[in-house]
Amino acid sequence: MYKGLKLQLIFSLCVMxxxxxxxxxxxxxxxxxxxxxxxxxxIDGNNFFLSECVGEKAVKxxxxxxxxxxxxYCEPCKKEIPELEKLLEKYEDRGLGIYLIALEKKDQAxxxxxxxxxxxxxLVDRYLVVQKLLGFNGIPFTVLIDNKGEVRxxxxxxxxxxADEIMERFEHAVVDVLDIDSGNxxx
Numbered sequence: 506m507y508k509g510l511k512l513q514l515i516f517s518l519c520v521m522x523x524x525x526x527x528x529x530x531x532x533x534x535x536x537x538x539x540x541x542x543x544x545x546x547x548i549d550g551n552n553f554f555l556s557e558c559v560g561e562k563a564v565k566x567x568x569x570x571x572x573x574x575x576x577x578y579c580e581p582c583k584k585e586i587p588e589l590e591k592l593l594e595k596y597e598d599r600g601l602g603i604y605l606i607a608l609e610k611k612d613q614a615x616x617x618x619x620x621x622x623x624x625x626x627x628l629v630d631r632y633l634v635v636q637k638l639l640g641f642n643g644i645p646f647t648v649l650i651d652n653k654g655e656v657r658x659x660x661x662x663x664x665x666x667x668a669d670e671i672m673e674r675f676e677h678a679v680v681d682v683l684d685i686d687s688g689n690x691x692x
Contacts, residue, residue, distance in 0.1 A: 533640035568600030
């Protein structure tokens with residue numbers, strides 16, 4: 506028990522140190538950048554390592570991954586979640602993974618799950634470590650990365666007014682990342 510806690514503490518300190526380096530340089534992740542590796546727990550307490558999803562040592566069958574940073578108090582986030590679920594339903598069997606990263610305590614993240622009735626995996630970033638690591642400070646913030654870890658699309662705004670446009674951009678980028686012939690992407 507203590508060994509796991511020590512490892513988590515050491516990892517958190519390492520990530521926070523990396524965070525300070527990014528914050529000092531004022532860098533924000535951008536398209537074409539490699540997403541820095543990170544570790545979080547999901548809502549059930551299971552470990553999640555980005556390196557298991559993308560990169561040379563990936564064990565999950567993802568060819569592209571979307572991370573949506575959200576919170577229970579964020580109305581645009583709640584509206585984005587069903588759209589992301591539709592995208593996952595369409596492309597999951599072709600290698601797309603989608604994860605929500607709740608920027609709040611576990612009980613608040615559970616509230617988000619209950620309110621949206623989502624089946625997406627929810628990761629908890631109570632201390633905003635990954636948010637800071639990527640160099641952004643607002644939500645919703647949604648990012649698509651390919652299987653090599655390269656950032657392919659970033660969205661920093663979602664509303665009912667622009668939902669169709671944003672999801673169309675994401676779908677085109679997903680089709681490109683998954684290397685799907687755009688004429689045959691309907692299932």
